[in-house]
Amino acid sequence: MKKKNIKNKKILLSHGSGGVAMSTLIKEMMIDKFDNPVLNKLTDSAGLPPSGNKQLCFTTDSYVINPVFFPGGDIGSLAVNGTVNDLSVMGAKPLYISCSLIIEEGLDMDILDKITTSMEKASKKANVQIVTGDTKVVEKGNADKIFINTAGIGILQKNIVLSKNNIQIGDKILINGEIGAHGLAVMSERENFKTNIKSDCSPLWDLIETMLSAGGIKFMRDPTRGGVATVLCEIAEQSGFGIQIKEETLPIHDNVSSFSEILGLDPLYIANEGKVVAVVAKDKASSILINMQKHPLGKESSIIGEISEENMRRVVLETIIGGKRIIDRLVGDQLPRIC
């Protein structure tokens, strides 16, 4: 394997933003080195080889968000729901979570109390137990208030195989509701705007279990960092097929649309924390959609596109006026712009 020249190079923020810079870093620094059949599948959670008659899924994620409290959630609820959802989109019922804290010296005890209370509430709502953990304190300046890592274990449901290999031309693409709220809720705290945008941070297993019961689900992903656009690009690249999306079918609330326009951002690339993108069989799409819309977390579900034999490996969006544009992966973070 050709070793890339890393002399004098530094880690940049764009290496953590969900775009191409991050996926390249992960590949070169970890995947190529750790190299094993489970890891190489690159799924949201790792499907472990059967253990007796159960197949486990295992995942981990770290949460470093700033500000730690934002409309609709906080770093605690995010840390629980994020890991719960990574298991859920694999078709694994989440059961147990670990909680590892790295706390900056000087953090108000009151803040820690609020965060762990929030984790307790979130875990009850998600029907999971936090069963183990670790706590470290680092000197002031060496962490940004608090970093949380959660790892999660779930049991893969019988006869559920969610894989990009299932995807076929004609399959429909669904999402369970409005996009862009989480990222903008966080940004509104940072940018000094007053909005009524709230994070959609929620546990998705209950909704996903309903979706799976109908059959016909081929593949799922939760569009967190990098947004729906990044997930669609990954699906297109990894399946080898094209994806066609209609802008008019994307559920976007006016306040999200407006705030994005003001800052020059595209909602398609903004993080969500309570959304699932599902690729489903064409003949099941309508019935799955109806079921989703009955669930509290799926009221605004929509069919947003389909798998296509045109423009293979690309995501093409039909714009609101019927024009066409290509949706590509971002390199790093989307930044507010004036131009």
Added chain:
Amino acid sequence: MKYIIEYRNKDLSHKIANRINDLLKGYKGKISLMEVCGTHTHSIFHSGIMSLLSKEIEHLSGPGCPVCVTPNKYIDTAIAYSRLGDTIITTFGDMIKVPGSTSSLEKEKASGGTVRIIYSPLESLEIAKNNPGKKIVFLGVGFETTAPLVASTILSAAEENISNFFVLSGHKLIPPAMTALLESKEIKIDGFICPGHVSAIIGEKPYFPIVENFGIPCVIIGFEPIDLLEGIEMLIKQITVKKKPSVENQYKRVVRREGNEKALALIDKVFDVKDSPWRGLGLLSKSGLSIKKAYTKFDAEKNIECEIEKTKEHPECLCGEVLCGTKRPYDCTLFAKTCSPENPVGPCMVSSEGTCSAYYKFKK
């Protein structure tokens, strides 16, 4: 979203597109329309309007992105300031990834430089007040839309006696760039899509010499899909039907004929017009803004001493020519090899709507 959503009507878009295509039936040859505003580049791309129009219309992106036309020396200066332990650089997000001679603000941030992305220049004043021991340097880039804001911010700093706020002025003016492109005669431009919000400040008058001296139609156009289509229809009509070039205003709901006189007076109060270097166009006469003597104490260049590395242009980078439309990204030997969105050599690869970046997506 009042006064926004009405301009995104699908039926009306198709009607106007069909009218444009009808005008072109039987027209021999291509019509090249150039826009000189990065926001127009973004809007045209984002709305997908070109896919509704006949292939006879060629869309050219001109030197309208203020970040792209900023030469290496400006970025090197900003980088040098960021390396001083007592400075905080405040900048619009657009500037963060643009490469200078050997580094970028993004990279400097990773190496310990204090660089903050802000939404408004006024935030720099707040940062200055909250950090009395630091020098706050705002990167003043942007055309006539942004210059009055920066002028107003400098005046506020003067009023409030803020002594640790500075501006590194890189502001440039659009009409001289349009003239320079036409004088170079290197590319065929049949009409200008004139920038709507620059025009809100400067009005219609600055475009008259372009029509009078070069005979090129100029239409001031807004940014929504219907604005773009209406404006393009007006340009095509001038070219194919009226055959008499003029300055027209499609964006009447925002642009007044005389512009925003108060904003122009603010620019005049705080800035002098000077010759300015543009990436790709060289030094253009009376095309940039420098801070007047009366406000020298806010001028970063006059107050902050530091060594700036010798400016290096990558010998093979064709960003300048690409920005002016005289070369395509494929003509550049670095394109998609050494230069990619992950590792940009020049600014055209940085912005997601930069010409090289757009071509890079299509080449895959």
Added chain:
Amino acid sequence: MCLAIPMKLISIEGNKGVVELSGVKKEISLNLLNNVEIGDYLIIHAGFAIEKLNEEEANKTLAIWEEIATLQKQ
């Protein structure tokens, strides 16, 4: 370099105002304009109002389009 968007002015305090669009509110500077009133739609760029939207002009055009659309449906 023209990213700007129409927002409604909902309050004024000295040379600052608060504008609103779909529930998103921001304090902005009114230093570049004269004679603005609450209820005006202002074009907002990087925290400043750079122009007032001419509603009469906008509504005139919108009305023409509406009429054409109605006629064509008949």
